[in-house]
Amino acid sequence: MIIQAANIKSANTNTYDAIVIGSGITGGWAAKELTEKGLQTLVLEAGQSIVPEKDYVEHVPPWEVKFRGMRDRQYEKVHRERQKHIGDEWNAKFFVDDVENPYTTPPDQPYLFLRGRHVGGRSVMWGRQSYRWSDYDFEGNLKDGIAIDWPIRYKDIEPWYGYVEDWIGVSGQAENLPQLPDSHFLPPMELNCAEEHMRDVIAQKFPDRRLTIGRTAILTKDHNGRYACHYCGPCARGCITRSYFSSIHSTLPAAEKTGKLTMRPFSVVHSLIFDSNTRRITGVRVIDGQTKQPIEFYAKVVFLCASTLESARILLNSATPEFSTGLANSSGQVGRNLMDHMMGSGASGLIPGHEDRQQLGNRPNGIFVPRFRNINDKHPDFLRGYGFQGGGARDDWGRGSETPGFGADFKKSLKQPGPWRFTFAGFAECLSNPDNRLELDKEKVDAWGIPAMKISAKWRDNEWALFKDANNTAVEMLEAAGAKDITLRNSPSAPGEGIHEMGSARMGRDPKTSVLNSWNQAHDVKNLFITDGSFMVSSGWQNPSLTYMAMTARACDYAVKQMKLGEI
Template sequence: MNMTTNIQTGNTNTYDAIVIGSGITGGWAAKELTEKGLQTLVLEAGQTIVPERDYVEHVPVWQMKFRGMRDRKYDDVHRERQKHIGDEWNAKFFVDDLENPYTTPPDQPYLFLRGRHVGGRSVMWGRQSYRWSDIDFEGNLKDGVAVDWPIRYKDIEPWYDYVEDFIGVSGQAENLPQLPDGKFLPPMELNCAEIHMRDVIAQKFPDRRLTIGRTAILTKDHRGRTACHQCGPCARGCITRSYFSSLHSTLPAAEATGKLTMRPFSVVHSLIFDTKTRRVTGVRVIDAQTRQTIEFHAKVVFLCASTLESARILMNSKTPEFSNGLANSSGQLGRNLMDHMMGSGASGIIPGHEDRVQLGNRPNGIYVPRFRNIKDKHPKFIRGYGFQGGGGRDDWGRGSEMPGFGADFKHSLRQPGPWRFSFASFAECLSHPDNRMELDKTKVDAWGIPAMRISAKWRSNEWETFKDAQVTAAEMLEAAGAKEITLRNSPSAPGEGIHEMGSARMGHDPKTSVLNRWNQAHDVKNLFVTDGSFMVSSGCQNPSLTYMAMTARACDYAVKQMKLGEI
């Protein structure tokens, strides 16, 4: 990547466009804006990732300094609930919570997982990629929740096509109204336990469907990237570039135009607003290494720092007119925070198939799309949930939970254990104005910028879906003949789903929303926010594909408006 501080565009530190953040949406904004001819600066708060140095996915456990366990230094700088996520291979990708603190009310734990480096969380994301349907876009209007989405499926459908064609999404077409099919690469294969479960569900639960996950991982060579060889440890990085990340796909495409300047170690403090022109004129940056304050200027700004960080930047950009945050005449900035509630479902042993083993480490699982409140109305909750999970055989690691000792015990673990199957739910979270982020008045981060205070909790509708998901998962396992069925009973904390969204929602009315249907701030025409901030509802599908499609759509609109002289 080009790491120069500056390019020649007339004035020092002046560009056509500035993109804040280099993750999933920042990478797309960089690609689209540069390919449309704009000299574009991308500001990234963290370091550069060098795959040959930083990706260690194929280093075996016995060659690691701590044998795969985390260095205690990791535990010292991360919250308790985060410690099950990082390991010795990937701990460097997760943000230091001491340098980047946030606070929560004592009774409302929140887990904010961040990746401050070039590529952001696209380096570690789960890659599940699902379209939304009009069942999702019309839900708020029909249910009388929050505000109506200002778009429908037909508005974003061509942009889903566009994004999928570039990133490569493998999956199986299912012709379901609640989960539109896409432009798929060949699907990954189900294993024997999953095929058995799929067939049982098709026979006994006609309103439900089990399919292979739709994932941004290549099953054949695509656009110069190599097909996945199913080594498995994707969270450590992917040296073959087989899964989509901005680091290996959109940012290189932007660089190829010759119009990209990437500036790492650039912590954004705030945006610069001109009250006379009603435009953002630039960005104030603190160099993370030198602590020097620098200003960069541009005709248009795309804010892609992630849902909570983007809201924090806007709040820290307050002016006499916008005393609660730039572009916040509606008062909705930081409110309506959503995530997906996880932790429900069930698992069990699937008898039989002892003559079969699964080869490789397929980096994907099954998906059961939402089936509640599609045709029939559930009496206790609106919306619904989907299931992820899958089948697999117990390996030698099961010995840690078994009684035994000595050579015979060790030899018994050489053979795989029984097949198990697990359903894990992802439930929709309803928008609520009191689920919110504010600036903390007493705490700052390592660069002196006010930290965020996050207040969010699950409410009655989420808890009802949690209980229902236990029941429906268990009944599918029972129908398949599963034994030792165990309910999943550990709800995730808000934020733990890593699908935070909604802090600067879009809408028809500037009095009740921050952005319009083009991700453009109602109050500031040359400011666009295209990360999860714009989401009006959360659906139950993984949202990243929608973020990407909406970013590409917003860039197309912004450049057209610039050519018309409207921006």
């Protein structure tokens, strides 16, 4: 697809103060902050609109859907083998296919890119775990001699964490841990009896470790015009009560309320328009998602929030004579340093006792064991660390698939809850490596004629060492709690499967080694800001979305101040 000179006719009607590319977690925050600060803002979303009253079907039972919840076979024809466990008949529509949206990988480096092209993006499907970073994370690269140093520290982002938390609502328990700063919390969800037992055992036998309830962007009391969670369970299908945070439920309505928001779905961004005389972006080239026709939009400032991989693809596809390897890529770092969290480690086991107790409701949250490796002592085998998520629950009727039995009495027995089981699921940090990267595929294009991605990424020695240690520590905690029939979770995730991809346009102090400065502003193009996971310099060990949101709000504040000073 070739798009030539600016559409002069559209310049009169398609000009805004700001353009935000993407409407997910960071795009929604950019829209809210920019409109509330007075900017006429256009949000470009590649996919369709989502209408919760129509598209959220969380309370539709299996017998009322066509395939009884098992998905249409057609779904499995358009998704990669490893992706087939993602999505079900209720929510498969939220995940894009690999036919219209192809990407390629080397045969020996499988990558799983899970995308949601619709208004709200992956904020509709995310896991909602929300954790602050600490200076163990922001100083880690410098102390370990890995990649480059973060240009910020915890003190720079601390007020913005609070600003975001006060808006979205994060339930959790304060623990006063240096590696996991406490948030502004709503009341925590409760641990069940098996989890309380495990918490007490860990506190007694492993003083370097702490088990707490997860910190989650789900309301435990009415907050900011949204209702408290009522523990119905199927969050992955949407939430009609708006109890969990998403841009559809929260930031985009706030932006719309200002009267300064223009939302344009079905707008597939092709590239950014660069003026070599001013060295500024003047606009965005778009392919209409339905008509396939090109159109251009113009603005004084652009926030690129399309997601780590998509944002890098847009920059690479925006090459100019000045930036032959991609716009804002004088450092050569655009597309490099991809990171994710390595999942699949840990263990589970049966917890004897508590047979007289049953958990009520479907708590949309689990336990959390913060990183405890390389905090006070240096481990000889690896850098950084990992955290555990998971929790305790009683086995349900599904245990019948692995239990001997037959007939009416057997089926009747499955109506009763089984024994308590506890699971530790590890999330290990991934170190930055420039060879984990994406490029443009010169031979394959997507349904809109835009070059597809070629993604090369693999786990390396440090990740594997963390994986092994996480298995060992999970087993020792289960054994200490008296667990029986312990089994390892020994199937590592593919890179990308953690859905925490980050790092493709990292920030830093030196334009020679980084794409963005400490304000998420491109070193090479002053009116370009990137606030999705692209800016991350390291991956940390905890879920990153809260950091994305805080950094987006911070960058918007800076950008508007720079515009008022005439610097942008």
